[in-house]
Amino acid sequence: MSDESSVPEELLRPYDHHSHERDLYQQWEETGCFSPDGSGDPYTIVMPPPNANGLLHAGHAFFVTLEDIMTRYARMRGKRTLWVPGADHAGFETQVVYEKHLSREGRSRFDLSRNDLYREILTFTEENRKHMEQQLRLLGASCDWSSARFTLDEDIREQVYRTFYQLNDDGLLYRDLRSVHWCPKHQTGFSDLELVHETRKDPFYYFQYGPFVIGTVRPETKFADKYIVVHPDDDRYAQYEHGQTFEVPWIEGTVTATLIKDEAGDPERGSGVMTITPWHAAIDWEIARRHNLSYEQIIDERGKLLPIAGEFAGRNAVEARSDIVAKLKEQGLLVRIDESYEHTVPTCYKCGRDIEPQLKKQWFVNMQPLAAPAIDAITNGDVSFVTERYRRIALHWLKQVQDWNISRQIAWGIPIPALVCNTCGHGVVSDEEGGTCPECSGVMEKDQDTFDTWFSSAQWPFLVLGYPDDPMYKERYPIDMMETGQDILFFWVIRMIVLGLYRTGKVPFRDVYLHGLVSDSKGVKMSKSKGNVVDPIDIANEYGTDALRMAYVVGIAPGENMPFSVDKVRGYKKFANKLWNMGRFVCGESEKVGDGQLAETDQAALTAWKDCLRDVTDDMECHRYHLAGEKLYHYTWHTFADTVIEESKAVFSDGSSDEQASRATLLLNVYAESLAALHPFMPFVTEALWKHIPEGSWKSSPLLIKQQWPSL
């Protein structure tokens, strides 16, 4: 190097992310760089609001990286860019987390009144929010903090209520006695999405039931069974008539059983004959309702047998099973046991316990009429999926969508604005109090239930923009991009399309980009019990946020899972340092920059860079960030540094002054543009280097975050 003194002192040391990241972020934030600016077209992206019940994990860092790349790129392309951050109260999820806190303190949710529990959790989430927002800053998220929203904000709740009222007015909401997926541990019902179906091998028991043999896995539900169901066309039972009664010796003495012929009977399954337990099985309830049959609860909400179970009353139903079978055997009613029976059992997605269906009155959204416009919108491309396969998956789900149970029996959430009869459970949508039940003259009380969290988050895009009157809504809805995890396609993405169309008449977003799951470096799901959890904040602290971000992007195709490898992060930390050292060389020669005329060989090198840049820009436009990042890495390291800079050494030692001027111009020009193109990926190191880029045609903004994307 000819003149050491022209290199800024800072550049003489290796890159130290600690001494830049916080300061740069603060500088961006304080100078308003994250707010929409300029006169370009609006570009809007809404952050999937992280659950305010803990710290950010590796999955959050994945979406922050992708969305920040999208945001910074749009900003550099001159768009009036807005990335809306937020936080989700995350009803059930958060309550479960808080219950664990309580139990560590030797307390239980059942010791607290609903209001006290609510208040405690509110404080808890507010603290979490603060931490989370700091963590988002550490990850470089260039979101507009002034537009940050929480799902429990007053105006947001108000609009959620309006949606509920409107669904009611339009006849798309109903409260009905239905079989609900009930978790005996968590004491709440779920929608069908919150179940995990587990394949299991259980003994399948055949019992003598009057002249019939019935089959069941769950003898413990059968105490009060008194309806026998067969298929109307099953010839084996043609001799019996629908409605015919039988005196049947059964567990607790003789019962009078009635034969029901119904299409739901499956001649192929078991013995082709079943008795039904409407209170604890969805199909059985359907059958009972079709034929107006009576029904009775056998198992309580905690999974214990009720007095109808006689000597077994008070015992856990599943645990009592073998004793119940023993009693039936004693009575000579056990025909045989099939030990190789395989079936699937719905379990609670949170605790893994068997779901115990219970009949309950809950609020349901009638989904089919709502799904139809969403199917159209997806089919005709009003919403496009970055990975085509998710479009088909979404359509498939919508075409067979179930009605949505939006009632949750938990305290933490948005209370359902309804009155419910304390006697018969009849409900009326209302935000008022008191009154008499129109059905049974019981007392109407405020519904104690809260909404399924997804009911409010499904409205997030138009809620955060201030639907219906805010100018921001009018200008920015539908938003440009919804980037989120592929695992919440049904829970969230589709429901946003559904409710967005319902409330606003428009799709909520034009593009959906779905990323995969973050696993450990071997592709194994991260979990505390496996001890393979990585904390992205720790990693960022050790290797730098830029390195972390590159590791999240490069080499991971859209929608694919991300096996998190610390070695990969380490590799990109080296890259950040490499960029830094390149700056040392390039800035050291910057005084030689001439009048901008390039020699022929330098012109060729510039063209090669522009070819790369065009390719990268095309990738950015098509959301191929994994390729754009990799190409920039390659170009800067293996072309610019390894070839262009290496060749420059000869020019600077032996070349004419014109040649040196041309070469210095080329170096600075291409280097500055590479930093700009890399900025969405590695915002900190590029911004830190940008300070040292001298004024010139390649630099139109003192801050790189506001620099225009290089011309093609």
Place this chain on the structure above:
RNA sequence: GGGCGAUUAGCUCAGUUGGCUAGAGCGUCUGGUUUACACCCAGAAAGUCGCAGGUUCGAGUCCUGCAUCGCCCACCA
């Protein structure tokens, strides 16, 4: 029972509309204190792109079948 995805170097993954003498990171080996950089440089080894057919001038890339792994959906008799 239905649907979807994956199968490419030792490991984890890219490879966009068929043109690849198939790439990256990490790892391995050899040689370098070359004045930007040892968080580096130069170079090397390493893959019959799951198997079997087919379409094509040409297939990792398209089609068919098979195998293995994984995921999702589905009303527990």
